Amino acid sequence: MDLKDIDLNLLVVFQQLYMERRVSVVAEKLGLTQPAVSNALSRLRKMMDDELFLRTGRGMEPTPYASQLAEPIAYALATIRETLERRVEFDPAHSTRRFTIAMTDLGVIHLLPRLMSTLALMAPGVTISTVRNTASDLGEDMEAGRVDFAIGLLPQLKSGFFQRRLFKQRYVCMFRSGHALDRKKITVKDFESAQHAVVIAGGTGHAMLDQTIERRGITRKVMLTVPHFVALGHILASTDMIASVPERYARESMQPFGLKYLPHPVPLPEFGVSLFWHAKFNREPGSLWLRKAVLDLFSD
Template sequence: MELSEIDLNQLVLFQQLMVERRVSKVAENLGLTQPAVSNTLAKLRRLFGDDLFLRTPSGMVPTPFAEQLAEPVGYALAMIHSGLNQQVRFDPASVKRSVTIGMTDIGEIVFLPKLVERLSREAPGITLNTVRNTAVNLRDDMESGKVDLAIGLLPQLKAGFFQRRLFRQRYVCLFRRGHAVDKKKLSLADFRAAEHLVVVSAGTGHGKVDELLQRAGVERVVRLTVPHFVGVGHILQGTDLVATVPERLAQRLADPFGLAWLPHPVKLPEVAINVFWHAKVHRSPANQWLRSLVFDLFTDGSSEPEATA
């Protein structure tokens, strides 16, 4: 017999008869009439070439073949039911799984401490992984389910993705405390005279800062160029360099590395940091919970509603 020859509802009715042993009770449980149950049983008898259930004064008694069939059918239906309802029963406190979020090194510095701490309290069985949100295959990895969320400036995630804004932030100048520019206000002349650390963060919106400064005609003395932000705190701590960085990164690095920051003397556009997720997990309870956790921790109160990108 092929699976295409049988209706799943017929197997559900078979299992109900194995449990209840009465046509009237099965009809009540499934919301059917008694003749409908009898008709389905007749179809099953023809399909299997066996009576399956015999009428007796004590109810419907299964034949030896029906008893032999009951275990694999029950197991199969249980597995199907579990697969269809596992998301509905999602419980962060008891679930054991891995979660992967795409983010930059800035994101790891800004988001991970609070996120890991919250997960350890609310979902101790969840293991958190990060991947670079600049990866060329990020779109495919999110579509396939390998990456659950992505955070940052990601114009490449458009059709098929949802997004929600976490916050907007400005760029500031970051430097060691006691630096010559460490005063109440940083002038454009002081900015031009200082030596600079430039971060070329390829594939992110932050990499456009240098282009914007050049367009504004602002010349700098660039002493050091690095490809990422992760070493900025260490470098500034022991040098007289000045770096242009997002404000939230400056806030995270200031105290641990003895740094100070001031508003940027050049008018630069604010950047929007968004959370992205694929449409296929939009209604997933697990992904909804993860998104709500990120929103709760990091939105600034002015976030925009969910929308397709």
């Protein structure tokens, strides 16, 4: 007998018939018609090459072979049922699991301090590893479980992924305190005349900033381009350049680097920062727990 030829439903009928001994009762308990139960028994007899159950005045009596099969079939079905119903609980207080989160350096600056402070209290043994969310194989890494989550503006993560919005941001203009533009408002003319430091965040949705500015026919004197935000605070603090940055980053950078910011003179759309995870891990207990922790901390 080949396992691929076995219909698991037939074994369920076998077990129920062994316990109840009456086709009508089995049909009622399994939500089947009596002919359907009789048909299942016929298939079982053919598969097992044995009558299995004989009709008597006391009901359907099992044959010796059926009695021999009853215990291992019951055990196998119970094992399958327990396996499918089992949910391995995630105990944050005692877990030593390492989670990998893909995010930009903006995420590292804005999100990680609060997240790590929370984990220190709720899950002291849990560790976090971050990777860049601009990798071309990010989707594959998340599907394979090498990356647990991604946070950011990631329009490329579509089919097969879930997402939850954390918050929305707007762009602002940031510069050092005492800058010539350190006043109440920046005009488009001021913006075009200034020297700019530009962050090229390839692989993220932040490219829409540059595209929108170009579409509006606005020119910038770009003096410096950098691949990330990490050094931007140091650069702006010691030069006369300005930068277009997300407002939450600007708020985090004001005090450490002596910077200020004003509303952007160019009408730019707000953008959403979301939490992404692969559908394969949607109900995985550890993933569920950390997702909830992130949402509780950062969701608007």
